Amino acid sequence: MLRSIELAALPSTLQLCLQSADRCAGLVLTNSGEAYVPRRFHVRELDAIHTAADVGALAKLGLVAPVGxxxxxxxxxxxxxxxxxxxxxxxxxxx
Structure with missing residues (x-):
């Protein structure tokens, strides 16, 4: 059985989180442990902050994975x- 995912079907917060992770060589957890920020600088991601829930949802879909x-x-x-x-x-x- 095939599982299919369409980018347009994802909520906009997940789309932005995935794009940010792609542009910035991943995301890192902040010291507070409540949010993720870009791992590397990208001009389009200056104020990017993503919730742990968004990152978790992308991980459940297999679109992001832990480093380490x-x-x-x-x-x-x-x-x-x-x-x-x-x-x-x-x-x-x-x-």
């Missing part, structure tokens, strides 16, 4: 990059 053993930093997965580039992905459902 914890979620202190996340990176965009191959599926996330494909979704940004094509607007749609189809993958075999794992559960």
């Amino acid at each position: 053993a914890s979620f202190c930093a996340v990176r965009v997965t191959d599926d996330g990059i494909e979704l940004l580039n094509t607007g749609r992905i189809e993958r075999e459902a794992t559960r």
Whole structure:
């Protein structure tokens, strides 16, 4: 059974979070542990702040993954990059 995700179907907050993670080589957790900010500087992401809930939702969809053993930093997965580039992905459902 195939699972399909369309970029346009994601809430705008998730779309922006995924784009920010892609532009900035990932996102890092702030000291407060409540938000994620860009990992690297990008002029379009000067004020970008994303909630842990948004990052968690993208992780559940397999669009971002932790860098290392914890979620202190996340990176965009191959599926996330494909979704940004094509607007749609189809993958075999794992559960």
